[in-house]
Amino acid sequence: MSLAIQHIEKSYRNQQVLTDIQIDFQPETLYGLLGRNGAGKSTLLNVINSRIFADKGSITLDGENLIENEALQNRVFLTSEDNLYPKSIKVNQVLKLTEAFYGGFDWVFANHLIKAFKLNPKLSFKKLSTGYRSILKLIIALCVPVDYIFLDEPILGLDASHRDLFYRALIETYSERPRTFVISTHLIEEVANLISEFIIIDGGRVIEQKSAEDIQQSGATVSGAKELVEDFIQGMNIIGMDRLGSLVSYYIKDYQQQEVPDGISISPLNLQAYFVKLTQREEEK
């Protein structure tokens, strides 16, 4: 029982934007959808949610064709783009409209989040700042009664405290009622601890689908004093590094367990470094 994307293709004029996309979104799973600018993430999310149509391929939910099936489409939700809302609509009207469309809206949690984020429900949507528009969309996404929720850049414009509040709210609602969330984001390290499965898209193709744990175990972060670390990592497969004063962290792919000198610490591989290396272009090397 899953949301299955099979052989999806999409072109604009003569630009191929999605190529042979195949993903099986499992129930009750937290996915991270990663990809560089222009990789095709939004296009894919729009295709899954019937906002645009694919040229080829199929999408099924629990084995039934999802496209043009209204009853099934009510089990799938994608956060809206700003221009989908009428200009003068107020925050509380947006929430009521969502309830009218999907039914079973979680008002208790919504009101709790409205207070926690200090969102004014009487303001019109157009008067909300970029961050508060994102907050309203997040509240809706966390409170609609659907099984597959897609969040496209959900934390756009949110300050660090509000991002933290969102991550905690997501964990809270997921623990109470597990369902599938697919989060498209560029803030990889921030979501690393929430996500169980990463899907990486590059140039319109899925180039990797792996659990966060598998990625983190596929290498290591070697940290310590610069000279000590650089001596230790000689000959290893370095995919990135960070420096903080005299301390360095090197990200090593395919790290072999071995005895480590005093002063060096080994921790799981940094997801961001892995992603950057995987999607690096020739000219950026």
Ligand SMILES: Nc1ncnc2c1ncn2[C@@H]1O[C@H](COP(=O)(O)OP(=O)(O)OP(=O)(O)O)[C@@H](O)[C@H]1O
């Ligand atoms: N309506 C459209 N007409 C023509 N080309 C489009 C259209 N929508 C998207 N594209 C092109 O499709 C490609 C993928 O765009 P998409 O918005 O899906 O990428 P993305 O991964 O979401 O990028 P970002 O992280 O920058 O938001 C881009 O090259 C974009 O220019």
